[in-house]
Each structure stands twice: as structure tokens, then as C-alpha cells.
Amino acid sequence: MTNSSSSTSRENLVHKVNFSNPRSFSTTVKSDLKETFFPDDPFRQFKNEPSAYRKAKKTVQYFLPVFEWLPQYSFKLFRYDLLAGITIACLAVPQGISYAKLANLPPILGLYSSFIPPLVYAIFGSSKDIAVGTIASASVLLGSIIEQAVSPKDNPTLYLHLVFTATFFTGVFQFALGFFRLGILVDFLSHSTIVGFMSGAATIICLQQLKGMFGLTHFTSKTDVISVLRSVFSQTHHWRWQSALAGVCFLVFLLATKHVKKKKPSLYWVSALAPMVTVVIGCLVAYFAHADKHGIQIVGHLKKGINPSSIQFLNFDPEYLPYTIKAGIMTGFLALAEGIAIARSFATMKHNQIDGNKEMVAFGMMNLVGSFTSCYLTTGPFSKTAVNYSAGCKTAMSNVVMAVCMMLTLLFIAPAFGYTPLVTLSAIIMAAMLGLIEYEEAYHIYKVDKYDFCICMSAYLGVIFLSMDVGLMISIGLSIIRALLCVARPPISNLGNVANSAMYRDIEQYPSVEKVPGVLILQLGSPIYFANCTYVRERISRWMDHEQSISESKSADIEHIILDMGGVSAIDITGIGMLTEVLKSIERKGINVLIANPKMEVMEKLMLSKLVDTIGKDSIFLSINDAVEACRFTLRSSKKGVDSKVETSDVIV
Amino acid sequence: MTNSSSSTSRENLVHKVNFSNPRSFSTTVKSDLKETFFPDDPFRQFKNEPSAYRKAKKTVQYFLPVFEWLPQYSFKLFRYDLLAGITIACLAVPQGISYAKLANLPPILGLYSSFIPPLVYAIFGSSKDIAVGTIASASVLLGSIIEQAVSPKDNPTLYLHLVFTATFFTGVFQFALGFFRLGILVDFLSHSTIVGFMSGAATIICLQQLKGMFGLTHFTSKTDVISVLRSVFSQTHHWRWQSALAGVCFLVFLLATKHVKKKKPSLYWVSALAPMVTVVIGCLVAYFAHADKHGIQIVGHLKKGINPSSIQFLNFDPEYLPYTIKAGIMTGFLALAEGIAIARSFATMKHNQIDGNKEMVAFGMMNLVGSFTSCYLTTGPFSKTAVNYSAGCKTAMSNVVMAVCMMLTLLFIAPAFGYTPLVTLSAIIMAAMLGLIEYEEAYHIYKVDKYDFCICMSAYLGVIFLSMDVGLMISIGLSIIRALLCVARPPISNLGNVANSAMYRDIEQYPSVEKVPGVLILQLGSPIYFANCTYVRERISRWMDHEQSISESKSADIEHIILDMGGVSAIDITGIGMLTEVLKSIERKGINVLIANPKMEVMEKLMLSKLVDTIGKDSIFLSINDAVEACRFTLRSSKKGVDSKVETSDVIV
DSSP: OOHHHHHHHHHTOOOOOOOOOOOOHHHHHHHHHHHHHOTTOTTHHHHTOOSHHHHHHHHHHHHOTHHHHSTTOOHHHHHHHHHHHHHHHHHHHHHHHHHHHHTTOOTHHHHHTTTHHHHHHHHHOOOSSOOOBOOHHHHHHHHHHHTTTSOTTTOHHHHHHHHHHHHHHHHHHHHHHHHTTOGGGGGGSOHHHHHHHHHHHHHHHHHHTHHHHTTOSOOOSOOSHHHHHHHHHTTGGGOOHHHHHHHHHHHHHHHHHHHHHHHOGGGHHHHHHHHHHHHHHHHHHHHHHTGGGGTOOBOOOOOOSSOOOOGGGOOOOTTTHHHHHHHHHHHHHHHHHHHHHHHHHHHHHTTOOOOHHHHHHHHHHHHHHHHHTTOOOOBOOHHHHHHHHHTTOOSTHHHHHHHHHHHHIIIIIGGGGGGOBHHHHHHHHHHHHHTTOOHHHHHHHHHHOHHHHHHHHHHHHIIIIIOHHHHHHHHHHHHHHHHHHHHHSOOEEEEEEOTTSSOEEETTTOTTOBOOTTEEEEEEOSOBOTTTHHHHHHHHHHHHHHHHHHHHHHTOOOOEEEEEOTTOOOBOHHHHHHHHHHHHHHHHTTOEEEEEOOOHHHHHHHHHTTHHHHHOGGGEESSHHHHHHHHHHHHHHHHHTSSHHHHHHHHTO | OOHHHHHHHHHTOOOOOOOOOOOOHHHHHHHHHHHHHOTTOTTHHHHTOOSHHHHHHHHHHHHOTHHHHSTTOOHHHHHHHHHHHHHHHHHHHHHHHHHHHHTTOOTHHHHHTTTHHHHHHHHHOOOSSOOOBOOHHHHHHHHHHHHHHSOTTTOHHHHHHHHHHHHHHHHHHHHHHHHTTOGGGGGGSOHHHHHHHHHHHHHHHHHHTHHHHTTOSOOOSOOSHHHHHHHHHTTGGGOOHHHHHHHHHHHHHHHHHHHHHHHOGGGHHHHHHHHHHHHHHHHHHHHHHTGGGGTOOBOOOOOOSSOOOOGGGOOOOTTTHHHHHHHHHHHHHHHHHHHHHHHHHHHHHTTOOOOHHHHHHHHHHHHHHHHHTTOOOOBOOHHHHHHHHHTTOOSTHHHHHHHHHHHHIIIIIHHHHTTOBHHHHHHHHHHHHHTTOOHHHHHHHHHHOHHHHHHHHHHHHIIIIIOHHHHHHHHHHHHHHHHHHHHHSOOEEEEEEOTTSSOEEETTTOTTOBOOTTEEEEEEOSOBOTTTHHHHHHHHHHHHHHHHHHHHHHTOOOOEEEEEOTTOOOBOHHHHHHHHHHHHHHHHTTOEEEEEOOOHHHHHHHHHTTHHHHHOGGGEESSHHHHHHHHHHHHHHHHHTSSHHHHHHHHTO
């Protein structure tokens, strides 16, 4: 067989590999940056606009979504939003007071936080369903971090100022994340982490409510389950049966309304109004029965009037900065994750899209302005948003309605809520939190993915036994280790031919496939990076040993190795170095190496590093089948003994 | 077209997807653990041993490689090892003294460190080429960290004890890494990081030698380039021309011998012996010319005798623990990375394999024993190992020969080396370090991979402008971020049909491929994880928008989307949730979703999560081509208008 005929045999292969020049550096960088920071291509809607005016209008609408929906707003839509707004306002009062207590803050702050932030969100926010408010888990987390700096009992004013400062940092952090399009960071909070953390927080918060239920006055400031339970059960002589009785009644009532909603979703308003009803009943009883003289504590004096300015209270004392910054970033991160996840789920239900980075800017603005106006951390809490959605909200106007209701409350009837018994608030919190312990979801995770279950449980156990921030960080750390492990240990499988086809599949997955005699086909997993180079090398050599130990009995040596690179999405310089070494060491054993279907990014690197020239363009094929055909050709000819050596080196190497 | 005929059309597909039950939990865990911790399957060699005696023997040989080579050791091999051992001993004396000075340690410690550790390595080490010794970069790093705790000038004894303690922690850390098979951690030091760090360290060390070159007595203890240069040039009035002249002569001599070696590799011994020659000449000149009286500093008194015990000096005072542990772990990590990388490269040249985890145990033992016997951090330095290899070493016996030479030196002629002028040492270090600034490699990295170049430069600039540990950590951090980014942004490409084949390839890479009308084929990159769920969702929706905007002009709507999962190596619970949502939202638009070629791990998760039932087993195909055929079938029939709706839902959904 001569040189010319062997080269003809190559030309017979119809399918050619694309060896054109690599893309320029600027093209690849541009495309990489775009995929990293603008994966949703937010400006694609402007590109096709013809006039500059319309472009400008679209841009303003992009940054201030209020201009998108307000011009087309009609009375018909308002009727829906009005109803939804009033409903969530009824939820906002008791939730606001309760969650402020969770963060050891004056209850009035919870009401303030439901007035200004919803207005800000209505201007900047793009979600139509989110109802703005405070959330329990972030409130506790915020409190537990700031408490490390200053005790809310010894120095309540300083504590309050530090909370404003933390909220300020939350705003800056959230705004910066959105502005610099770092929404990618929030993606690192996995579903399992959130389930575990939320369930853990709910468990702890429930147990903490035993304080209010039993009417205790002294309580631990720690958030781990052991301290909390010890605090409850070491004070049995302080338990007050009046308080406990009232608490149980309220709790049963609230849980019953939740049950009603579950059975008949159209009766959502029963459970939405229930907390308000509880509070009103509680207030009335407390007022007329002078409950505070019978051992039932009440919220206490609530000042009339809307939010005072708090900008002058922001405290940047270096002594407290580590705490305020830590609290700001951690709670901000958590609030973002919850808010965006919720906005996304509800948007999906209405077939809309949510731009995560835009939402971050809106949340950031909300908390920035909030920190200037005596509010603390707000986001889009699940419970309120679900009620808003069920009540039929159409636009962010429902938040405006809620804000107006809150303003009226603050201006006229706030002091009346001062009679709310603490036990009522505890019952409200407990009822809300019991629904957040997602044991069913945890079981589902357990069934599908054991490692995800570990991540989930590490968050849960970390939160209840250590502390909220430590639990969250352990779980995020484990998630990242998992992601890194999956980069470090890509699957490398041995392929065989599916009968009567040009397909090659994993032998383990499809035991019926047939190995090609004399050819070892390995599918490399993706991507090949410094972190997995050693592994890939070891795994290839292990497959070769394995194959040789089998073939010893069958006396059919490996003559060719085909590396299927179709699944390798990227390769770095360490990876290329490893590949060069592996190829050399395999060829030294007298085995030919063929490469099938390298992707664009990989091919570019192979060409830039001149590895293509080392392997030879003749050894790179568009598909495994083409490569196998080429192998068969040389196998056949070498068996015939027709000048096999020259031929092999010519066709393959 | 009736139900039966459509089901027949499905049966015509010869290639069936494997829907058999997922592997059991224990099987997957076992396989995952094996791939993570035992990727090289170290025990495969024992499995086929028949007798228990041979198994036991193999096991002992596995843990103590000395029993593998010593029984077959012959005088013929010894001749080679003797020569190599004497050569590296000649290098060990000047290098030992110089590098100990780099770590601000008494020079005698460098000699001690070339006596005991090589003996330990000869027993536990599996590499035949490594020559044990101290390395410059780790010496400086060790010194710079311990200096933060205590000044070597003010309290040299405590400083020395802390160095022993750090070495102890290095040993424990390295041993533990190897014992728990965590070699995977060392894989996270990428080639680019090592190139950048080594070059940066070499640059700094070179500049620091200006102190010795100019005969300065006061010098900064900082390691950044600005402090070092300021220290040199602020003392121009203290520069001594005698010292500088001698230094330049020595340096030119040493570089000339390096040049000779480069031109004629067989003359390797010229450059290997050159440092020893320099030292001897330096000593003689200093002794006879009373150089110390002419402004040329000498090493000073070196005590006769072998290593004293230092086990009683280990200092576990909590005040210093943070520093000793940090120094121990960081230098240990660096020493491992260099040692193992070097052992691997030389083993590859001799076509051997090196077990990284076993090497770690050996290095750990070496440093543990070293910390008990007045040695500091040792590893397999590149220069010495290269000389050992060139000198023709055959086994670890060359280390034993070197150790014996060092013992003789310590016992009899150590004090003579006390006359070594410091400028000689500076010249030796400079000559060694100049070869380690790998600008050519950096340029190669720049050409092939710009991001790797950033990682490399961040290590380099971080080391020279900040400090060695910070530079190293920044670079490792960037490498990990890169690995995470590549998990967070997997490529998702649009495929088209390669003419006259059943192959489908990326449209961007192969512009000649043809799109299948009405069908959008997307190839998902791997793996689908919490970190990239949002991205994958956005990218799929962007491809759909893109396709729709094109098809508007051509009036051919998308009716089917085929998701090629062949490249998806793993999926987690968040990924499955995302996929479920995406499928629902696509189907809500009246578009069918088909899945092609899910891999085993993915298929298991799809089945466990019941997603297979949601999609329908009929919509999962073994190859893209099968899926396209199924699409064509329904497209054709819907064009014929024959009861298309029923048929579509029957065949596809």
C-alpha cells in the first residue's frame, strides 16, 4: 500500500474536522464576559428598536420598571391590587411586630419597615408578585450577629444604630452585586442549603417562642437548641399557665386556618387575616382584662407617627464595623437568595421572567433607603408574597396600597397595637415557622441525592446546634467542595459500539454494546483542568491496564486508543501539559492515539499550544465512528502484513 | 394515523434507552469514594496474588518501598549511586548553608537537614530520582511567617525552636494528607500558580542576595520588592567594592558552568561541582587573606558533630501556635507540590509511575523525624534532583551515599566551611534562582490561555509586591474561582446536522451544518449543578428567543426542542428542579421536549426523582438522530393534518 492510496483513504472520509484559525482573543474574552455577567442578555430587547427616543424610553423603563407598568395602569387592575394590598397589610402588622422582636428591636420598627421599603420596591422592582417585608430567619441572624458586639438590653440605642448600619451595608452590598452583575454569587446557595437552613432557622425560632408562650422574662441570647431548651426548662418555676393557655388557643386557631387554606385554596384569606384577628382579639382581651396585671406581658408603648430619619444614626465606628459588615453581608445574601428564589418561582407560575441582577438593585435601593428611615432588613418573604399572589395582585401597586395602609396605621392606630400580648406574637411566629420545617422536601432530597441530603442536614444541624451563620457557611462550603470535587473527578468511561449503528455508548450503562477489538475507546468527562489532570492521567492508565489484563486472556492487544473529547467543554494549560505527556507515554508503548470530536474551545487551545501538530491532524476525527473506521483500516492492513509499519505511521501518527 | 401505528413507529427504533433500575446507594457510594480517594487503585497489584505470604510481602513492600529494591540491589547499581551520591553531596553543602541563611537559621542546620531526612526518604520514598534537600522558596516562606511571631535577631533560640515546631507540623500535615489519601488537595496547585510563585520567589530571593553581594549588615526582614530595593539603595554608603567584585566573579563563574551544561548536557558535573568549587575557593581566600578583616563577612563558627536531638525544643505555646501551624501547613503544601511534581516528571522520563499519596507519607515521615533531629523543612528540590538524575542514580541509595558524605563532613570538616564568605553563598543562590524565573514558560502560557496567564501573574506580582503567602493564596483563590466559574457557566450550544450523516455538531464550530427545520437541538454542557441552574435556564430561553427571532422571517416555528444530555456528567437536586421547571414552561408554549442520551448518573437521578415519568419514557432517546427522526415523523404527519394533535401527544409527550 503506497503513500498516495493511504492518503486517498483519508479523503474518503466525508466528514472533516474544522481546523480553521482560533477565534481572536477579543472575541473569546467578549463572549466569556457576556456569558459570565450577562447570561440573560438584558439589552437584546433594545437592539432592534429603530428610533433613539424609543431606545431611551426602553432604557429608562429597564432601570425603573415602574415606568413600564404605570402608564398602562387602569382602575380595573387597581381593584385587584387594592384588595391584595389590604390583605397583605393585615399580615404586615402582626408579622412586622413579631419579627422585630426576633431581632431584639423595638416592635415599631417592624411597622416602619413595611412602609418605606415597599414604596421603593414599587419603583425599582420588576416582580409583580413580591410583597415586601421582613423575614424571620434574617431577623434572628441579624440579631445574633449584632449581639456579639453589643447587648440589646444594656445599650439598646447603640444596638439599634448598629442594626441601621448593618441594613445600610446590606443595601450597599445588594446594590453592588446587582450593579456589577454578580448575581452569579447567589447561585451558589443551593436548594439543599436553603431547605436545610430555613428548616433549621424555623426550628430554632419555634423553640425560642416557648419564651413568649410560657411568659418568661429572662432568656438566653444564644440561638443553639441546647441553650434555648436549657433556658426554657431551667425556669419551670417561672412558667405562667395563663400565658401558656392563651398561647395554645391562639396557636390552634392559627393552625386551623392554615389547614382550611390547605384544603380549600380559595379560602386563602382566612389564613391571611387570621394573624390580624388574633392580634385584635389579643389586644381587646389585654385591654379590657388588664392582662398585664395577670402575668401576660404586652408589647408596650408604640409611638404614633411615620418613620423618623435615621441617617444620622449610622455608626461607622471601626470597633463595630466587623460586626455590622458581617451582619449586613450575611443577612443581605440570605435575603437576596430568598427574595430572588421566590420572585422567580412566582414569575414562572405567571410565565414571566425575572432579571436577578435587576432585583438585586431593587432590593439594594430598598434597604439603603430603609436604613435612612428607621427600617431594618427587608426582602420578599415567602408567606406575604404567597398571600399577595393568592389575593390576585396584578402589579407592584399592591405594595403601594400596603404602604398606604401602614402609613394610616402608624399615623392613627399604632398605639392600640401596644396592647398586643407577647404570647399572641409567639403563637403567630410559631404557626408561620411550623410550615417552614420542610421535612417532606428533605426526604425527597434524601431519596434522590444523598450528597445533597448531607449538605441539607449540615445546614440544619449546624444552625440548630452551633449558630445560624456557622451552619449556613458550613453548608455553602460543602456545596462548593462538591462542585470542586465534580471538577476534580470527571467521569471517564469506556465505550462500545451499539449493534447495527455508528453509536458508541458507555459499557457500564449499556452492557449489550460490543467492544471494538484492538481499540480502547475512552470518553473524557468535562472539563480538563489543573484540578483533575492527575486523576485523568491515572484513570486513562487504569483503563489501559484493565483492558490489557482482559485482553491477555483473549490475546488481542490494544493497538489504538480513541479519546472522545466531545464532552470536554474546556481545557487549561495544565490540562494540555498532561495530555501531551499522556499521549507521549501511550505512543511509547506502541499504541496509537486518536482524538474524536474536540469542541471549539478545546480545539483552539490544542492549536495554540501546537499539540495538534504533535498528534498530527490526521489523528483527529469528527466522530468516534470515523476514528474507529480509520483504526479498522490499519488493523486490517497490518493483519494482511502489507507494509504495515509505514502505513500505520502514515495514516495514523 | 392511529394509536397502534404510532406505537409501532416507536418500536421501529432499534436502539433502546436503558431504563433499568438505578444502582444501589452502596454501589454508587463505593464507586464515588474509590474514584475520589483511590483513583490510582493502589491495591490492584495485590489482588491477583495467590498466596498469603506473597500478599503480606507485597503489602510490606508497598508501605516500605526500600524492601522492594534493596533485596535486588547489586554492586553494579551501587557504582552509579555512589557517583550520583557524591555529586549531590557536593551540591548539598553549599546549598544547605545558603538556604538555611535564607530562613535566618544557623548555617549548620542546612547540613543537618541533608543528613537524617535523606536516610528516612530512602526507606519510605518510592521515587528513584529524588535527591532530598531544602528548597529556597519554602525556606524564605518559612522564615517570613515565623518572623511575624518572633524576631530571629532578638530571640534566635525561640525562633529556632519555632522552626522545629513548624517542621513538625509540616510532617504531621504531609503524613496525614497521604494517609487519608487527600493527594487531591495538591492537585489544586495549578501549573500556572507554581510557575508564577516560583518565578516570584526566585526574583525576590535574587534581589535579597544584593545584601550579601554588597556586604551589607542591616537589611529589611520584609520580602516585597519595594522594601528590599529600598533597603539596598538606602545604604549605598555601606556598599563594599571588595565584596561586590568577588560576588560578580563567582556569579560569572557559576553562570558560565550552567551555560556549559546547557550546551553539552554530558558535562552536567561541571555545573554540579561548581558551587562546591566556589565555596572551597572562597574559604581558602578568606582563610589566607583574612578576608573578614577586609570587609568580607564569613559564615562563622560551625560546630563539629552530627545532628543533636531537638525533640525537647518543640514549642506548643498557644501564643505561637497560629504561626507555627500556618508556616507548617503552607510550606508543607508548597514542598509537597514541588516534590511530587518533580518526582512525577522524572518518573515519566524513566517510564515509571509515582504514587502521590505514598510520596506524601514519605515526605511527612522525613519532616517528622527531621523536626526531632534539628533539621528544618526538606523536600525533593528540582536542582538537586536534576543533578542526581543526570549523574545516573539508579535507586534511593544515592540519598544514603549523600547522607554518609554529609555525616563525614559534619564529623570532620564542618568547621572549615565556617570560613565561607557570605558573598559566595549569595552568588550561589543568585545563580540557582536566575534559572527559576521562567519567563519563557510564562510567555507560552500567555499565548495559549490568557486566564491561566492572569493566575500566573497574580502569583508572581502578589509574591514580589505583597508577600509570599499572600501571593500564593491569591493565585490559588483565582484558580479555584476559575474552576467554579467553569462549573457555573457550562457551554450550551446549538447543534445542526452534518450533511449525509447521523452526526450533529455545534453550529458555531461547523458553520456548514444544517439546522433541522422546526427542531431546536441544544447540547447541554456538564455538569448541571446548583451553581449553574439559573444560567442553564436563561441560556435555553435565550436560544429559544434567538431561534424564534430567526424563524419569524422564515415562518417556520419551533415545534420540538431536543436537549442533548450526552455531555452532562452529573446533576444535583437543584438541577433536577430547574429541569422540571424548564420542561414545564417549554411545554406550556406548545413545544415538545425530547431528551437525548442521558448518561448513567443522570438517568439514575431522573428516575429517582420521577422526572422520567413526567417527561415520559417515550421522549427519551439514545441518540440525537433517533430523537430527530421521531420529530420528523410528527412534523410530517402534522403537515398532512392527520389528527396531528392526538398523535403528537401520544408519540412525544
